[in-house]
Every structure is written in structure tokens, then in C-alpha cells.
Amino acid sequence: MVNSRGGLVEHTLITYSKKVCLLGEFAVGKTSLVRRFVYNLFDDRYISTIGVRVSRKMVAVPVHEQLVELTLMVWDLAGSEEFNRVSASYLRGAAGAVLVYDVTRGNTFDELYHYVLDLYKVNPQAKIVIAGNKIDLVDRSHLNIKKAEQLAAELNAPLFFTSAKQGDEVDTLFRHLGRLLVA
Amino acid sequence: MRNTLTEQYIIDFLVQKHKLAHVITDRDLVITECGGDRTLAIELRWALGKKLTELSPELLGLEEELAALLRGELPSVQLPLVNRVVGRGVKYFNLNNLPYKDAAGQITGILHVLEDVTDVGSLEQTLVQQRNEMALLNDQIAAQNMELAAANAELQQLDAVKSRFISVAAHELRNPLASIMGYLELLQEEGYSSLSPDQRQCVEVIDRSSQRLLAITNNLLDLTRIEAGRIELDLQRINLLTLVENVATELQPRISAKKQILTLDAAPDLPMALCDEVRSTQILSNLLHNAVKYTAERGKITIRLDHAAERHFVLLSVADNGIGIAKSDQDKIFRSFFRAGNVHLSGESGTGLGLNVAKSLAELQGGQIWFESELNKGSTFYVTFPVDDSEVSSA
Numbered sequence: 001m002v003n004s005r006g007g008l009v010e011h012t013l014i015t016y017s018k019k020v021c022l023l024g025e026f027a028v029g030k031t032s033l034v035r036r037f038v039y040n041l042f043d044d045r046y047i048s049t050i051g052v053r054v055s056r057k058m059v060a061v062p063v064h065e066q067l068v069e070l071t072l073m074v075w076d077l078a079g080s081e082e083f084n085r086v087s088a089s090y091l092r093g094a095a096g097a098v099l100v101y102d103v104t105r106g107n108t109f110d111e112l113y114h115y116v117l118d119l120y121k122v123n124p125q126a127k128i129v130i131a132g133n134k135i136d137l138v139d140r141s142h143l144n145i146k147k148a149e150q151l152a153a154e155l156n157a158p159l160f161f162t163s164a165k166q167g168d169e170v171d172t173l174f175r176h177l178g179r180l181l182v183a
Numbered sequence: 184m185r186n187t188l189t190e191q192y193i194i195d196f197l198v199q200k201h202k203l204a205h206v207i208t209d210r211d212l213v214i215t216e217c218g219g220d221r222t223l224a225i226e227l228r229w230a231l232g233k234k235l236t237e238l239s240p241e242l243l244g245l246e247e248e249l250a251a252l253l254r255g256e257l258p259s260v261q262l263p264l265v266n267r268v269v270g271r272g273v274k275y276f277n278l279n280n281l282p283y284k285d286a287a288g289q290i291t292g293i294l295h296v297l298e299d300v301t302d303v304g305s306l307e308q309t310l311v312q313q314r315n316e317m318a319l320l321n322d323q324i325a326a327q328n329m330e331l332a333a334a335n336a337e338l339q340q341l342d343a344v345k346s347r348f349i350s351v352a353a354h355e356l357r358n359p360l361a362s363i364m365g366y367l368e369l370l371q372e373e374g375y376s377s378l379s380p381d382q383r384q385c386v387e388v389i390d391r392s393s394q395r396l397l398a399i400t401n402n403l404l405d406l407t408r409i410e411a412g413r414i415e416l417d418l419q420r421i422n423l424l425t426l427v428e429n430v431a432t433e434l435q436p437r438i439s440a441k442k443q444i445l446t447l448d449a450a451p452d453l454p455m456a457l458c459d460e461v462r463s464t465q466i467l468s469n470l471l472h473n474a475v476k477y478t479a480e481r482g483k484i485t486i487r488l489d490h491a492a493e494r495h496f497v498l499l500s501v502a503d504n505g506i507g508i509a510k511s512d513q514d515k516i517f518r519s520f521f522r523a524g525n526v527h528l529s530g531e532s533g534t535g536l537g538l539n540v541a542k543s544l545a546e547l548q549g550g551q552i553w554f555e556s557e558l559n560k561g562s563t564f565y566v567t568f569p570v571d572d573s574e575v576s577s578a
Contacts, residue, residue: 019244026315046319048312050304051264051275054241073244078264078311089261093245105322 014063017071018181019093020174023115024100025108026079029133032164033100034076037174042165049078052090059178068182072174091119096127096177103132103143103161109151116155127180128157131173136163202299207283208235208292210253215292223299235295239278241265252282255290264304275304346407353403360400364393395532402536405465406519409543416459416547420571423456423463423497424449427486430467434475441480449488456497456568462544463568466552469537470501470564476531478505478561495570496550502563505529508556516554517542525558541566 022030031049035041038055053076061068077090097119101109112130119126130152132145140161152159158176162169197203204219204227212235217227230238235249241262242249251257262278276297283294367390370378378386408414431438431445438445456463467486474484484503491498508516512523519539526533545552549569556562 017243026311027319046312046316048308048315049266050308050311051266052241052262053266053268053273054243056240056243071243073240080315089263092260093248095244107322 013067013069015069015071016182017073018095018178019073019075020096020098020177020181021075021077021091021094021119022098022100023077023112023119024079025102025105025111028079028100028102028105028108029162029164030079030098030100031076033098033131033133033162033170033173034074036164036167036170038074040167042167044165049076052077057174059175061175061178061182063179063182070178070182072178074174088118088122091122094119094123094126096129096181098129098131098173098177099157100131100133101148102134104134104137109147112151127177128155129173129177129180130155130157130159131169132159132161133164135161135168136166203296204299205294205296206230206235206238207294210290210292212236212249212293214238219296220299223297227297235293239265239295239297241278242280249280249293252280252293253290255282258282264300264307273304273308274299274301275308276300342410346410349403350407353400353407356396356400357404360393360396363389364397367393399534399536402534402540405540405544406536409540409547414462414544414547416462418457418548419460420573421456421458421460421463421568423488423499423568424453426460426464427467427488427499430464430471431486433468434471437475438484441475441478441482443475443478443481444483446483446485448485450490453488453490453497454570457571458548458550458568459544462548466541466544466566467499467501469541470566473537473564474501474503474505474562476533477526477529478503491567493567495572496567497570498565498567500563500565502561504561507558507560507562508554509558513554513556517552 022034024030026048027046031047031053032042034053034055035043038057055074055076056071057074058069058071061070075090075094097115099112099115101112109132116128119128130148132143132148135143143161145159145161148159151157160169160173160176162173164170198219199221202220202223204223205217206214206227207216208214214230214233214235217231218224227238236242245260248257248260252260258281260280265276265278267274267276277300279296279298281294281296282290283292285291367386370386371390375383375386405414427447427449431447435445471484471486478484482504484501487498487500487502489498489500490496506525506529508523509525512521512525515521516523517538518535520535521539522533522535542552545566545568550567552564552566554562554564
């Protein structure tokens, strides 16, 4: 950053490490979102995740004129039944979560409430963002977003329509969550 | 002493069998010791002197939980099925964190136990993958079924509209047609002699066209009745030979006009059939009309009556050496309003309803209809009629 005299403004660099979980039904694209965010990669093949895969990515977040170096520990968790078995042990310590649903499968949205309840049991203060993923597969003008906006308002959680395949809004989604975590 | 040794053997056995390795940290979570399964323990040596989170980054974000372990407030922190990407594959570990105590019972650090469960994990992954793919497929099928049901409902609605239209149109056509035919009959009976030859010819054309129009409207009405399930059959004991003779006589003028040769061949001991006389006449009339229409002048038409291969049925066939039906048209020939590609060449008009009506009526009576045909060589249509069972039982 440059000041009015043309010199560099020095900032104190604060570092944080936060655990965030990706929650949602199977095959909604949780692993793909992580791969896109962390490695900028995408693979069309569907490989079910069991258990948890932890990835790390550092993002720099400006907070009150200070730059915060935030390491996001991104926990990619199994969806559906596999998640139910171990949810508490995985969610412990989670500062935030990305709730992911597949915009082409309405039932995956309905299940988000269960994941929210599980998360709030472990951490009622957890910050949440919602991702309607696979937006590349639908015509945006035909998208029914009323329910999603309603949930977003209830949870006070920002809603993003993402495409892990094309990269749309993926980075924005995680950076927004990062900002919520250090605000 | 012996007991201690035995216990040690058991522990060693379990450690190897379950691929267990461990590291021990001090209270600052710096690794001070490692051991367990030989292979795994060797792999862990690099971590000596490093922070526990460097060995297991999955513990980042769980600082509060680890602190609670050190304070003795939590018995354990477990992370089952942690995925670690190794080369192109994935290894699965259960990570167990326990408070590590010294001889005096004081918590001096954390015992971090790693259990390699890749075998079980891989198996579970395969099962979950298959189950999830199956569920996705079911979702797709359900969605497609829903689309099909919606399309089907629309088609049914369109079909109902079409049937209603045809029914109304046919009824509306029949009324003026009845008047035309009535006056035509009057003209033929009473004023025919006063007409000039040209006028007579005109009257004959009007008569033929009226008859054709009547046949078309009748077929249309029958089609809508069949589709709506409103056809009622009056099943009677019928002599099919008599019925065939009547139809042949009725069509004789047309057959003679084309100088065609009609042969009737009937098995001597034919049983009586159980069918609706009017509808059976209609079936045969439609088949014979087609044979006459699509067979050239001086062509041959043969009607046969015989025992069907299937017991308790009489087989009627109408064979001609006419234009035949192309292979590409054969699977569509019984569809309503379908006319084969080559019928236009014959110069004969038609609506494509006769065979559809004949098939529906034959099946309504419990029989079947099918055909054999070769382009430019001719066709043979077969119909079966149920035998009157009362005759069979008394025979």
C-alpha cells in the first residue's frame, strides 16, 4: 500500500489459522470446491469422500487497515450417512462452514438444515456461507432462489452461486468466509 | 514377569496387526518420542523435535481441544478416517489423541496414536462410491420418469382433444351426407330415366363419392369409439364362410371392374365362430377392400378359411399379388392414419384407418391380426376368430 507521500505504509501482519468445514449431501461438489480453491483444479469424475481430507490455503484479508494472514484449514467432509456417523468429532473446533448444495438437486438444499443444527451443537458461534454449486448446469434465469435466500437470511449467511467446474465465485466464497472469521 | 512378557507379546501383535504407530509430545506439543509398527515408526522419525501439528496438520484449529486434553478435561480427541494423499492414492488413518501421563500420574504431554486403516477405508470408499452413484442414478431416473409422465399427460390431453374433434366432425359430416344419399337414391329410383348419359355419369360419381365419404366417417367414428372403449360387441355363433361370401358378393362389382380373380378356399370341417357379425364383416370388408384397391387389374385375390395353429381359433386369410408393403413401412402399417409410401403410386385414395380399425376389432373379439408382405409381390393378411366353445364341448 502507498501513502500520500509515495512511501510504503507499513502494516503489522497478523496471522491466524482457522478451521472451516464443508458440509452438504454427497455429490454436491464439496471436494471439487476445495480442489478449485486450493489447487485451482477441477476433475469431472465423481469420487466419493469418506472421512475427512484437510487442505490448507493462506489468504490475506484486510481488516481495519491491517492485513491479516489467514490460514484456512479446509475440512472436506463426507456427505450424508458417512457424515452422520462422525459429525461431532469432525466439527469440533470449526470456526466456520461452507454449506454446499447442488442447484440441480433440490433435495440437497433441504438437507442443509440438518448440517446447520449439527454445526451449531458443536459451535453456536460458527460463521456460515452458503454455496449453491454447479451453477454452470442451469440457466440462471430459471433458478428458484427464494428458498436459498430465505435460509441465508435466517442464518445471516451470505449466499453464493458457484461453479467448481468453471471457478465462478469459488474464491470469493472462501475469502468472504475468511473475512467473517477475522472480523 | 511371565504375565508382563505375555502382555508385551499381545501388544506387539496388535500393534503390527492394526498398523499402529505413536508419537509422544511434551506440554508444548513438541514431539519427543515415536514408536509402534516398525514401518510406520520409521516414517515418523523425521517428526522428532517438530510440533505435533506438522506431523498431523489436521490438528490445526483444534488447539482448544488439545489444551483441554493437557488439562485433563477431555479423555481423548479422535479423528476417524483422515484422508492423506500419498502419490496418486489415498491412505486412511484414524488419529487418536490421549493425555500422556508420567509415573506420578501427571499429564506431561499428548500421546498421538496413528492407526493405518487404508484397507478398510478403501473398501468402504468403494461401497460408498457405488451406493452414491446408484442414488444419483435413481434421482436421474426419477426425474426422467417425472418428465415422461408430464409429457404423457400432455399427449393424453392432446389425444383426447383429437378424438373429440374427430368424433364431432364425423357426426357432423354424417348428417348432411345422409341427406345427400337419400336424395341421390330418390334420383336413381325415380328420375334416372329422364337423365342424359352425362348426367347419369355425374350421378354415379356422386354416388361413389358419397359411399366413400360414408365409409370414411364410419371408420373415423369407429376409431374414436375404440379409443374411448365405447365399442360394444354382440357376440354370436357365426358361420364365417357365409360372412365371407356376403362380403365377397358385396365387393364383386369392384372386383369385376378390375377383372381380378377372386378365389374362396375353405376347409370342409370349419367350426362356427363366436364373434360380432357386423364387426367381423367390417374386418373382412376392410381387408378385402385393400386387396382389391392395391392389386392391379387381372390380379389374384384369395380368401382362405382354415383351422388356426392355435386351438379353438379359425384362421381367415386374404392374399393378393398386389403392390405389397415395403419393409420400412411394415411396423407402422396398423397405426391410425398411416399410409404406406407406395400406395400413392397405385392411384387409390384412403385414410389409413381401415387396418387400424380391423386390428382393434379383431383383438376386441379375442383374435389376432398379422400379415406377411413383399414389395411388388403381394400381401397376405391373417385374422383369427375364436371358435364357439359350445360347439367344441359338444363335439
